[in-house]
Amino acid sequence: MAFERPRSHQWVLRLLLLVSCVSAFYIPGYSVTRYNDNDPIPLLVNKIFSDHTQLQYAYFDLPFVCPPSGRTHGGSPFGSGQSISLNLGEVLRGDRIMTSDFELLMGKDVECESLCTRVVSRSDVKWARQLIKEGYVIEWIADNLPGATSFVTVDRSRKYYASGFKLGYRDISPATGQSRYFINNHFTIVIRWRSAAEGGKVIVGFEVYPKSITAEGRKEGGCPKAVHKDNEGQELYIAPNLSRMQEKYSGLSYIPEDDDDDDGATLQIPYTYSVYFREDTKVEWNNRWELYFTNQGESAITHWLAIINSLTISTVLGVTVFVIWSRTVQGDIKGRGDGAMNDQKAKVRSRRRSGKSEKKRENLLDGEADVEHDADFSSEDEALEDTSGWKLLHGDVFRIPAFSGLLAPLVGSGMQLLFMASGLLLLSCLGVLNPSFRGGFVSVGMGLFVFAGLFSGYFSGRLYKTFGGMAWRKNTLITALLFPGLAFCLVLILNLFVWAQASSTAIPFSTLIGLLALWLLIQVPLVYLGSWVGYVRAAPWEHPLKTNAIPRQIPPQPWYLRSPIGPLLTGIIPFAVLFIELLFVFKNLWQDKTGYYYVFGFLSAVSTVLMVTVVEVTVIATYSQLCSENYHWWWQSFLTGGSSAFWIFAYCIWYYLFKLHVTGFVSSLLFFSYSFLACAVYGLLTGTVGFLAAYAFVRRVYSAIKVD
Numbered sequence: 001m002a003f004e005r006p007r008s009h010q011w012v013l014r015l016l017l018l019v020s021c022v023s024a025f026y027i028p029g030y031s032v033t034r035y036n037d038n039d040p041i042p043l044l045v046n047k048i049f050s051d052h053t054q055l056q057y058a059y060f061d062l063p064f065v066c067p068p069s070g071r072t073h074g075g076s077p078f079g080s081g082q083s084i085s086l087n088l089g090e091v092l093r094g095d096r097i098m099t100s101d102f103e104l105l106m107g108k109d110v111e112c113e114s115l116c117t118r119v120v121s122r123s124d125v126k127w128a129r130q131l132i133k134e135g136y137v138i139e140w141i142a143d144n145l146p147g148a149t150s151f152v153t154v155d156r157s158r159k160y161y162a163s164g165f166k167l168g169y170r171d172i173s174p175a176t177g178q179s180r181y182f183i184n185n186h187f188t189i190v191i192r193w194r195s196a197a198e199g200g201k202v203i204v205g206f207e208v209y210p211k212s213i214t215a216e217g218r219k220e221g222g223c224p225k226a227v228h229k230d231n232e233g234q235e236l237y238i239a240p241n242l243s244r245m246q247e248k249y250s251g252l253s254y255i256p257e258d259d260d261d262d263d264g265a266t267l268q269i270p271y272t273y274s275v276y277f278r279e280d281t282k283v284e285w286n287n288r289w290e291l292y293f294t295n296q297g298e299s300a301i302t303h304w305l306a307i308i309n310s311l312t313i314s315t316v317l318g319v320t321v322f323v324i325w326s327r328t329v330q331g332d333i334k335g336r337g338d339g340a341m342n343d344q345k346a347k348v349r350s351r352r353r354s355g356k357s358e359k360k361r362e363n364l365l366d367g368e369a370d371v372e373h374d375a376d377f378s379s380e381d382e383a384l385e386d387t388s389g390w391k392l393l394h395g396d397v398f399r400i401p402a403f404s405g406l407l408a409p410l411v412g413s414g415m416q417l418l419f420m421a422s423g424l425l426l427l428s429c430l431g432v433l434n435p436s437f438r439g440g441f442v443s444v445g446m447g448l449f450v451f452a453g454l455f456s457g458y459f460s461g462r463l464y465k466t467f468g469g470m471a472w473r474k475n476t477l478i479t480a481l482l483f484p485g486l487a488f489c490l491v492l493i494l495n496l497f498v499w500a501q502a503s504s505t506a507i508p509f510s511t512l513i514g515l516l517a518l519w520l521l522i523q524v525p526l527v528y529l530g531s532w533v534g535y536v537r538a539a540p541w542e543h544p545l546k547t548n549a550i551p552r553q554i555p556p557q558p559w560y561l562r563s564p565i566g567p568l569l570t571g572i573i574p575f576a577v578l579f580i581e582l583l584f585v586f587k588n589l590w591q592d593k594t595g596y597y598y599v600f601g602f603l604s605a606v607s608t609v610l611m612v613t614v615v616e617v618t619v620i621a622t623y624s625q626l627c628s629e630n631y632h633w634w635w636q637s638f639l640t641g642g643s644s645a646f647w648i649f650a651y652c653i654w655y656y657l658f659k660l661h662v663t664g665f666v667s668s669l670l671f672f673s674y675s676f677l678a679c680a681v682y683g684l685l686t687g688t689v690g691f692l693a694a695y696a697f698v699r700r701v702y703s704a705i706k707v708d
Contacts, residue, residue, distance in 0.1 A: 032285060033143055034200030040073065041104040041191065041203070044084060044141040046097050047504050048167060050134050051593050052661050054670040055503040057131075058096035059138065063124040064183065066101065066116035066271050073103050088446055088514075089439025094505040097141065104142070104191065106201060107277050114222035115271040117215075122265055125236045128168070129181040132236070134663060137164035137594065140208065142191070144436055147208040148292065149594075161291040162594040165208045168236070182233035184210030186224070187273040192280040204283040205291070215270050222270050238265045289435055292596050303602040306580035310609040313577050317616035324623055390626035394705055395548035397626065397698060401634035404467040407691075409479040410638070412460025412527075414688025417681055419452040420445055425607060428600035435596050446518070453480070453523040457530025458538075466540040472531060480527035483684065484519050487677060494673050497666050505670075544703035554630050561625055563636065570617050571643030574686065575651075577613050581606045582648070586655055590671070611689055614641050618690035619697045626698075633694060641690015645683030649675060 035041065045059040060068060060081065068081025084097040101115060120128070140147035148161035168183040192205030212233035213224045224231060283291070401407060424445050427433045433440050460479040461472055469475060491507070498506040507515075560566055581603060588596065621640045622633050652675040662668055 032196070032202055034196050034198065034202055035106040035193075036200050037107040039106045041106060041142055042073075043100050043102040043104055043189075044097050045100045046095055046139040046141055046146075048131065048136045048138050049094070049164070049593055050131075050136045051591055052134050052663055053667040054505065054662070055498065055501055055664070055667060056094040056505045057136075057502070058098075058504040059140075060096075060098055061502070061504070062128075062131075064118055064120045064128045064269060066118055068098065069101050069116075071101065073099075073101065087439045087443045088511070089442030089444075091439075091511050092442050092507060093439055094503070095439065096504045100140075102189070102273060104189070104275055106191075106193070108275070109277060110273075110275040112223035112227050112272055112274055115273060117222060117268055117270045119266050119268055122238050125238055125267055128183055129236050132166075132168040132170060132181050132183070133179075136167045138167055138208075138210075139164045140206075142206045143203040144438070145203065145206040145288070146292075147189075147206050150207045150209075159291065160293075161205075161207075163292060163596070164594050165210045168212065171233075181236045182212040183236055183269060184212050185234050185269050185271050186211045186213045186227065188228075189273060189275045191275070191277050192283070193277060194279060194281050194283070194285070196285070202285045204280055204285055204288045213272075215268055218270065223272050227272075227274060234269060236267070238267050241265060289596075292435065302580065303584075307602065307605050307609070309580060310577040310606050310613070313573060314609050314613045314616065317573070317613060317620065321616050321619050324620065389629055390623070390701070391705060392629055393552065393626055393631045394545050394702060396552045396631040397633070397702060398543040398545060399547050399551060399631060400467050401632065403635075405464070405469065405475065405478070407634060407638065408460045408464040408467065408469070408475060409482050410684060411463055411688050411691055412456040412458075412479045413483040414684040414691075415459045416449060416452040416456035417685045418688060419455050420448040421607075421685060423448040425600060425604045429604050450518060450523045451526065453526035454530040456480075457527035457532075458534035459530075460527075461531035461534030461536075462538050462540065463534075465535045465538075472535040475535075476528050476531040479531065480524045484523065488515070488519065490673060490677060494670060497669060501666055541699075544699065545705065552629070552631065554632070555628070557628055557630055561621075561628055561630065563639065566621065566625075567636065567639040567643035568646060570621050570640050571645075571647055573617050574610055574613050574644035575647040577610050578606060578644070578648070579651075582651065586652075586659075590655070590660055611686075614644075614686050614689050615693040617641075618694050622694040622697060633698065634691070637694030638687045638691040641693070642683035642685075642687025644686060645679040648682060649679040652679070 047056050047058050048062070049056045059065065068079070070079040070081055072079050078099055080099050080101045082099045084099070086095055086097060090097070103110075103113070137149075138147070146163040147165060148163055149165045150159060150161060152159050165187075166184060168181060171180045171182065172178070173180050188209040188211065190205070190207040190209070191203060192207070193201045193203050196202045211231075213227075214232040214234050216232075218224055424433065424441065427444060428441070433444060456479055457476060460475060464472060464475045492512065495507050495512070560569060585603075618637050618641050622637050625633050625636060652672070656662065656668070656671060660671070662671055
């Protein structure tokens with residue numbers, strides 16, 4: 001017993017650790033941090049980002065800002081510059097959160113406090129000017145709120161936030177007409193709070209007002225003499241070394257104004273900050289994030305128009321599917337009953353035989369009558385073809401498609417993505433995935449994708465068994481490695497370009513190893529387990545009709561049913577359903593990174609209508625193809641369901657050319673690569689939905705036919 005007590009204590013400690021981790025999960029309204037007067041408020045620095053480029057940089061990696069001193073503040077055991085533990089989503093989105101030297105005490109105003117005086121070289125000044133030119137903004141964090149720039153509407157009726165604040169600004173010199181760049185080196189921090197019902201104070205707003213103040217004429221401690229008055233800005237400019245430039249560019253008729261070569265000249269940039277606490281009773285702690293949702297109220301009407309547009313298109317297609325099912329399919333089945341096709345063929349043959357015997361017996365008809373009699377038979381054949389063209393494929397409609405060993409893994413991967421997307425939308429609508437759960441959307445999405453390997457393996461294995469495949473382990477490996485492997489290789493190649501730019505957007509090597517382990521050690525076994533259940537334990541999907549030994553000849557097809565014209569044309573309809581909502585998604589992803597997309601209720605509604613539309617379009621296209629006596633519907637249905645991805649990627653190209661102002665080769669490469677990857681994910685998902693809808697439709701239609 002003496003040896004069991006330490007083990008029991010260890011289990012208790014582990015349980016308490018697990019409970020503490022669970023309680024740390026942030027849900028609005030529950031995980032509230034309350035402060036008393038003079039309690040320290042940690043201010044964390046994160047990164048800088050821009051709407052004109054996809055490259056981000058960690059704040060402390062900038063050579064022209066105050067580096068961390070390593071001192072501890074507010075009783076914290078960690079000194080400044082200490083990295084904060086990040087989840088997978090935060091790392092992948094480029095966050096690099098660290099503690100800082102800013103001292104914030106609840107309720108204590110600070111008029112001015114010196115942070116440091118940074119000495120920068122000529123090359124550092126040039127990089128700072130370039131970052132300001134590209135419109136970079138800084139992101140700080142306090143009480144899980146990003147530091148925001150405050151705006152007021154024109155009628156001053158509403159206030160809203162934009163995440164981050166400008167690194168600096170550019171001005172035009174009235175004397176020379178050239179651009180001058182100024183860096184913001186004084187920060188006025190405003191913490192808005194309100195009293196909590198349980199006692200203490202809670203933070204409901206975190207605003208930062210940057211300002212550029214020259215280094216000249218300051219007090220002894222480094223603070224400006226008049227912080228809140230108009231001051232001359234701190235220009236990022238080092239006078240050129242004329243003697244060195246003349247020596248370097250001797251013999252040239254033109255001497256560059258900006259010399260890239262560091263000659264030892266430096267520029268001193270003093271950094272200071274002010275802190276003010278203001279009570280705000282208009283904002284509740286539970287809805288403090290609503291200020292960051294810019295233009296959400298004004299865009300609600302547009303979202304409703306998007307839903308109405310989607311419902312209109314889906315309703316029209318639904319009526320078409322209903323007409324096809326009720327009049328054509330159900331009418332043919334009910335009108336003729338089982339074996340109707342054979343009965344119809346027997347009637348035509350009997351008419352032909354009786355006509356021929358009459359002709360031989362009577363021998364009274366002339367040549368014109370013979371032609372008329374043959375025309376009657378041909379009209380009967382055409383009527384049979386028109387009324388039951390899809391029925392003539394009863395011996396070929398379930399023929400195994402070409403490259404079935406590739407179709408099964410693609411359908412399995414599509415089911416995996418469908419489960420992931422459904423889970424993300426559901427959790428977002430419930431409020432579990434919210435902006436306060438930083439990086440949660442990506443982290444939970446990765447977890448759902450890995451867990452959904454069970455569904456991927458199951459559907460791939462069972463469909464592969466239905467196709468008559470024998471090497472199910474090979475099919476399992478293809479399913480587990482195909483899509484994740486291609487995505488991982490693409491990210492790895494892109495990461496090399498981002499690493500070369502020293503950007504925080506680059507995924508650390510340790511994270512790449514973790515992703516590789518997550519893929520190979522967790523997802524692959526789950527896919528194998530699901531495939532074993534789908535292939536070994538489950539029975540294949542049974543087809544109601546047998547397949548003929550000799551394939552039927554396919555007649556010439558109309559131009560609108562041929563590949564790839566047919567799928568591309570049908571893809572316009574789902575794209576029209578999703579088009580309006582894509583405007584908001586693209587704007588928040590690429591054009592306005594300071595805002596937050598948080599209208600998942602509208603997105604879920606549009607996504608639901610989109611899936612219904614994909615099903616309807618695929619069913620109509622499949623039925624039209626079968627009526628044209630073309631039994632190659634397997635791949636065609638998959639391509640039809642996912643064809644709207646082509647139009648979305650074309651829209652990405654248009655958006656890049658006419659809406660974005662992306663600069664640099666690497667940023668453009670990232671935009672098109674990630675857009676292609678997103679469209680591939682969307683195409684796999686909707687293609688799988690279309691394939692399963694067509695498969696269910698074909699099985700249901702042909703199950704009512706019996707052929708002797």
